[in-house]
Amino acid sequence: MFAFKVNGKEIISAEDMGLMKYLREELGLTSVKNGCSEGACGTCSVLVDGKLTKACVLTTAKVAGKSVETLEGFTEREKEVYAYSFEKAGAVQCGFCTPGMIVAAKALIDVNPDPTAEDCRKGIRGNICRCTGYVKIVDAMLMAAKILREGTPIVSNDKSGVYHSVPRVDARAKALGTGKYVDDYKIDGMVYGKALRTRFPRATVLSIDTSEAAALPGVIGAYTAKDIPGHRYIGHLVKDWPAMIDIGETTRYIGDSVALVVAETEEILEKALGLINVEYEELKPITSPAESLAEDAPKIHEKGNQLSFQQLKRGDAEMALKESAYVVDMTFNTPATDHAFLEPECAIGIPVGDGLEVITASQGIYDEQREVAEVCGIPIEKVRIRSAYVGGGFGGKEDMVVQHHAGLLAYLVQKPVKVRFSRAESLAIHPKRHPMEMHFTVGCDENGILQGMKARIVSDTGAYASLGGPVLQRACTHAAGPYNYHNVDIEGRAAYTNNPPSGAFRGFGVTQSCFAMESCLNALADKVGISPWEIRRRNAIKPGDELPNGQIADGGTGFVETLDAVKEEFDRYWNDPSYAVGLASGMKNAGLGVGVPDTGRCNIAIKNGKAHIRSSAACIGQGIGTIMLQVLCETTGLTFDQVVVENPDTKYTPNSGTTTASRQTVFTGEAVRTAALQLKEQLDKGRSLAELEGELYKGEYSFKSDPMGSDKPNPVSHVSYGFATQMVVLDKEGKLVKVIAAHDIGRAINPVAAEGQIEGGVVMGLGYALTEDFKLEASVPKVKYGTLGLFKSTQIPEVRAVLVEKNEDSLAYGAKGIGEITTVPTAPAVQNAYFNLDRNFRTRLPLENTFYRKSK
Known part of the structure; x- marks a missing residue:
């Protein structure tokens, strides 16, 4: 028998068992999340006698005679302040880490009511967030401390509609641990x-x-x-x-x-x-594509070991390279990495x-x-x-x-x-980011104007196909970058191996090929004797120009503007010998594209005097539910309290496709607008929601694109592209100082949420560049959650998101997808910064011999 207190109540546990399990299963305290069970992630954070502790490393015997406090035991004022601060600051994305973050925040603020940003970062150093990049979590902690310190009353005056920074529709439930993830459900007889x-x-x-x-x-x-x-x-x-x-x-x-x-x-x-x-x-396992594609290799699948072959050729790349004044010819390698989402x-x-x-x-x-x-x-x-x-x-x-x-x-x-899944099962079983070996040859003239490029990409798709074909496609279609030249010769192969499968991962193949292309571009700039900024400005795609894949850049193309947005800061650090600065750019499609049917759908049902948004579009932290809410309110004039956003459910919500390819804001956002316009017609006639009870308004948006290999002079590969330029600053020791990430996002439906996507994507990209690796020995994973190399709060530099908004298209109120591109240019920008620091041109991720990782 073990006696202790939980949230002020006397508890007696008849047996010694894990404290996290006891709190969740016996007491039903769902704010205590099971993220890793290794003491590495902090989702199960509690206070034991006022001290921040991870419940997964304790047992009921170890807390005997002690007092345990979970988020459920906070005072009502504390709950109100922390929930408000986290939702207002945009610190809640997927939300799985948020209750643990709030417990860590209270542990700090209780002893230090006026913390600095650095104090806050240290206060949550034992808690991992994979979504936010920690920036807005620190903002939320500072806000909560100020409100608690000054006794400020909380007044919400959020605006409805688009282009406003409004709290997420699910932020409060996630912050307080009352919103249910699957493991929080208990079913009779389960x-x-x-x-x-x-x-x-x-x-x-x-x-x-x-x-x-x-x-x-x-x-x-x-x-x-x-x-x-x-x-x-x-x-x-x-x-x-x-x-x-x-x-x-x-x-x-x-x-x-x-x-x-x-x-x-x-x-x-x-x-x-x-x-x-x-x-x-x-x-004996087949551990690499080279082994797999060898003539005498055993077949992993009956159809053979090559899953996919992709080809994109335009112009005469061989002649363009032959006639170039400067050419770089390099091989790049990128590793498998784990998504490391907090919820197994x-x-x-x-x-x-x-x-x-x-x-x-x-x-x-x-x-x-x-x-x-x-x-x-x-x-x-x-x-x-x-x-x-x-x-x-x-x-x-x-x-x-x-x-x-x-x-x-x-x-x-x-x-x-x-x-x-346990965390160990999750790490071993679900698909990873594709490892790739990429040989790139890129040439320019004496002024740095790109002439042509040739790329050969080999992707390790692992044991099963998953999304290996489309990922390889995207790696190839984006390999030439967002530049105005037209001689490209790109081939890609995806090979089966006995490694864990590779599948979709933020950036979807473009993170890999962008690392190679942007690194080559920086090498060319060095040969020409111009800056990384200048070579991009001279080659940047502009409205009306032809992308290397043949698509004409539309009027909303804001690549040049992303370069101009970082110019002042770039010049400052480029000319300061105390720092090393690196630059990279990138583009990423919205929508499936390349001829694949793609449709967004939404129904608006009037029920109990409210408009219910119904769509299968999955919110995985990016906030599509809130985007749909804002679009509906903007279109109809309804206020947030008149709308309910339902969770995806095949019984009620129409098929709006997978949350992938940065597509939901564009496709489902436009579908919501289409349905909302029908509702608006009725409201404009003076009818109330009560009078429209039982009505159903259906919205749908589809986009027809051209397949790869289309014989059209200017095929339309995707509905739109987002563009980005990211700048990375190091000090003389090679430590990250600052990242400025300028992103062409069309229009920001919710600016604070868009910033959060950028900040989170940048920090994920920093991990990809510097510390993350998924170690395998003979195809067997040799990692734990705590050894994946995920960036912690104390490692992040200043991250500043710059939103470039020039798109005037009415489609989805001008929004473009933002979720994936945020991670795309980060690694080559870091690589460039280290090259400018020590003149060592690194071609393998994670980068070796850096402040964060020494060679082995």
Whole structure:
């Protein structure tokens, strides 16, 4: 028996168990989030006798006689102040880290009521945020401290409509821990499921014996591939990923499932998994594309080891390079990296009649509906997918990793089944950023005017296709950069290996090819004897110019303006020997493009006197729910309190496609505007929402693009492009001092949210440049959450976002996608800064021999 206090109440725990689990499962305190269970992320932060502590490293025995305080135990004034400050400052994005951040903020402010920004950064140094880049969290802490110190009353006077910095529609619920992520749901009669994973990345499964596990008391069922009633192979585009590996088949990576178990408790479940006997014939894994594409390589998939070949040729690159005054010819390497979203994957399958309901946290509920139905062998209309809050995605929650298993097990045992990844499982199983090897040759004339480029890109797509084909496409279509020249020869190959799969990740292949191209451009500037800024200004694409892929830049193209926005600061640091400055630019598409059908949808339902926004567009931290709210209010004149934004749900919300390719603000934003215009017609006639009860207004927006290889003189590859220039400043020791990120975003629907996207993307890009790596040994991950190299609050420099707004197009009120491009130019800007510091031209990420990482 262990006695202690929780939020002032006496508690007695009959057994010694993990404190985090006790607080969540026994007391239902959902502000305490399970992010890593390693003491590395801070999502489970609590106060123990007033001291900031991580609940996952404590047990009920260790807190005996002590007082534990969670966010639920704060005073009402504290809750109000912290929630207001975090939502007002724009410090809440996916929100999974936010309760832990607020607990850390209170721990600091209670002892230091007037902290500095540096104090705040130190106060949250044990808490990771993958979304915000910490900038606005520090702003929120300073705001909360001031309000508490001065006793200021809280008055909200937020404006409705677009172009205003309004708090996110879900910020308060996320901040206070009352908003539900999947793991926060408790369903009557819920049991637990998990897959047994292979011991080897590549091995033939000779036998599987589940009998001992099935006989264990408390085990409800143990299943193998032969028990799958529907289609065993899944995949959004290429159905090459088995829900379970069958006897006689060969595993393809360490995350492959060989059996599934359902049990009454998680403890029984873990014991049962250990009782399954699998006999393997271990085989040597194929660890690189070079091995995979060799003529004598064993086939990973029956169709061969090359997943995709992409080609983009325009003009005569060979002649242009031959006639160039200066040429750089280099090979670049970028690593696999993990999305490191704070919320590990989780799904709950619930049997409903002869169908299923699945609660998930993904980037596309209609993809899940289709694939769950296929695995279970039931009609798609029998599967309902409901989205909880999503604790970060960045592309990493597009694939099926737990959703299909939760649905399948619930269907088989006819009980609600929760399938939840540990952080170790998440790291091993879900797809990563594609490692790439890229050989680039780029030439310019004596004045630095680009003449042509040639690129050969090889991508490691890992064990399964995932989004490897489209990622390679984007790497190729953007490889030439946002410049006005037309001789390009680009080829790309994606190869299967026995490494963890690679898939969608913020930047979607462009982070990799931009690193190569922008580094080459900086090398050319050095050869010509002009600055990195000047070579870009001379070649920058402008409205009416032709991009290297042939598309004509539209009137809203603001690339030049992003360069001009950093010019004054660039000149200042470029001419100051106390600093080293680096520069890079980039572009990123909005929408799927390249001939792929692409549609955004939204319905506005009038219910109980309010306008309900219904769309499947997933909010993964970027704030699409708030964007939809602002667009509706701007169009109709309604106020925020007259609108409800519903979570994605295949029963009610129309298919608006996956949250990917920086598309939702443009496509779903325009769909909302279209539906809202219909509602406005009725309101303009003097009808009230009460009088419109039961009405439904449907909005849809589609864009037709041209495929790669189109024979049109000027094909339209994408609906729009965002452009960016980022400037990085180092001190003489190589420590980051400042980043200025100027982004052409069309128009900022919500400026503070747009800034937050940029700040978060920049910090993610700094990690990609300097510290992040996903270590593998013989295709087996050798990482923990705490060793991924994620940037912490105390490592970030000053980050200043500059919003360039010149787009006058009415489409989605002029907005462009911002989520992905924010990370694209950061790594080459850092590389350039280090080159200007020590004249060592680095071609591999993460950069070696820096302030942040020494060579090994």
